[in-house]
Amino acid sequence: MPQLGFGVWQVPDDEAYSAVTEALGAGYRSIDTARAYENEEGTGRAVRDSGIARDELFVTTKLWNTDHAYDDAVRAVDASLERLGLDHVDLILIHWPVAGSEQYLEAWKAFEKAYADGKARAIGVSNFTVEALERLTKEAEVTPVINQIELHPYMQQKQLRAAGAEHGLLTEAWSPLGQGKGLLDDAVLKRIGAKHGKSAAQAVLRWHLQTGNVVIPKSVTPSRIKENIDVFDFELDAADLAEIEALDQGKRFGPDPATFNWMG
Numbered sequence: 001m002p003q004l005g006f007g008v009w010q011v012p013d014d015e016a017y018s019a020v021t022e023a024l025g026a027g028y029r030s031i032d033t034a035r036a037y038e039n040e041e042g043t044g045r046a047v048r049d050s051g052i053a054r055d056e057l058f059v060t061t062k063l064w065n066t067d068h069a070y071d072d073a074v075r076a077v078d079a080s081l082e083r084l085g086l087d088h089v090d091l092i093l094i095h096w097p098v099a100g101s102e103q104y105l106e107a108w109k110a111f112e113k114a115y116a117d118g119k120a121r122a123i124g125v126s127n128f129t130v131e132a133l134e135r136l137t138k139e140a141e142v143t144p145v146i147n148q149i150e151l152h153p154y155m156q157q158k159q160l161r162a163a164g165a166e167h168g169l170l171t172e173a174w175s176p177l178g179q180g181k182g183l184l185d186d187a188v189l190k191r192i193g194a195k196h197g198k199s200a201a202q203a204v205l206r207w208h209l210q211t212g213n214v215v216i217p218k219s220v221t222p223s224r225i226k227e228n229i230d231v232f233d234f235e236l237d238a239a240d241l242a243e244i245e246a247l248d249q250g251k252r253f254g255p256d257p258a259t260f261n262w263m264g
Contacts, residue, residue: 093125
């Protein structure tokens with residue numbers, strides 16, 4: 001799995017086709033979508049039309065909250081593959097554990113079947129808390145490979161990252177740039193970026209990479225899509241990393257998985 005990928009959250013299906021096409025042209029090889037994003041069709045069409053060999057691409061999708069019952073999850077995996085127009089995904093995630101429920105354990109059994117059947121080359125979770133991770137790993141025959149969570153300099157998730165690492169899970173960051181809600185206006189991040197001849201966004205993405213996070217920035221703007229992958233020609237030093245670490249304030253921009261149970 002490439003450490004830097006491209007996300008399509010909140011991108012309409014028709015725009016997803018052009019955004020993913022642009023991203024693949026810029027050099028991205030990992031694409032992250034979800035049933036809930038309602039853009040699997042456009043995403044899959046861009047992947048298929050790209051002319052890039054399938055084994056050079058890494059496609060991720062996610063199971064929605066309403067499909068955690070075993071039979072529903074089995075059907076939902078097939079439905080996602082049909083919308084994508086692919087015979088397998090490289091990774092499928094349980095999108096949310098759903099607060100107050102442990103039905104994700106049934107969904108995981110369906111994922112293990114998808115993995116055994118070759119419909120998913122890897123299986124993982126998203127937005128799982130420490131408690132949900134502990135519960136799942138006790139029951140799982142196939143251990144999750146990754147936990148995708150909200151993670152950025154204002155919300156660094158050190159405890160959750162450590163808990164995942166104990167079970168051999170990678171951590172993947174969604175909203176890695178803070179959803180355009182002021183993070184990139186932070187004077188520290190702007191100064192660190194400028195020090196390296198880069199933007200604040202590039203400094204943040206470089207921080208993710210050097211911290212060991214898998215990261216999936218989203219944009220529909222061609223210049224930003226290219227800028228976000230142009231982060232492999234510089235390195236943050238120890239002072240930069242310490243300054244960014246000091247920005248952690250436990251500030252969420254998205255829902256709290258401990259209480260989020262939306263079934264819409």
